[in-house]
Amino acid sequence: MDNVDVLLTADIRAAARLANLSVPHFRYLFRLCTGAPYAAWIKQRRLEAAVQLLQRTRLTIPQICAKIGVQDISHFSRSFKRLYGIPPAAHRRNSHSHDRDP
Numbered sequence: 001m002d003n004v005d006v007l008l009t010a011d012i013r014a015a016a017r018l019a020n021l022s023v024p025h026f027r028y029l030f031r032l033c034t035g036a037p038y039a040a041w042i043k044q045r046r047l048e049a050a051v052q053l054l055q056r057t058r059l060t061i062p063q064i065c066a067k068i069g070v071q072d073i074s075h076f077s078r079s080f081k082r083l084y085g086i087p088p089a090a091h092r093r094n095s096h097s098h099d100r101d102p
Contacts, residue, residue: 012038
């Protein structure tokens with residue numbers, strides 16, 4: 001598992017420890033470097049990882065949630081729909097239907 005995978009499942013204290021920084025300093029540097037707060041960045045990366053898993057695997061939605069470090073499936077589904085405009089299951093159906101097009 002590389003550091004990005006670790007960060008997807010880490011809270012800010014663990015991420016700061018991994019970077020060998022205090023939490024406030026990590027928070028400051030993280031926002032400076034990425035332009036986003038840690039929690040928002042993590043949420044975005046988790047949803048991006050979920051899209052890849054929906055398209056490339058047969059994992060169930062709960063399995064995907066576990067893999068990307070999300071515990072609340074309902075919250076995940078709402079966040080996914082808010083960002084992509086459709087629920088995760090519909091995204092999977094749509095992406096697989098494109099695979100069958102000539």
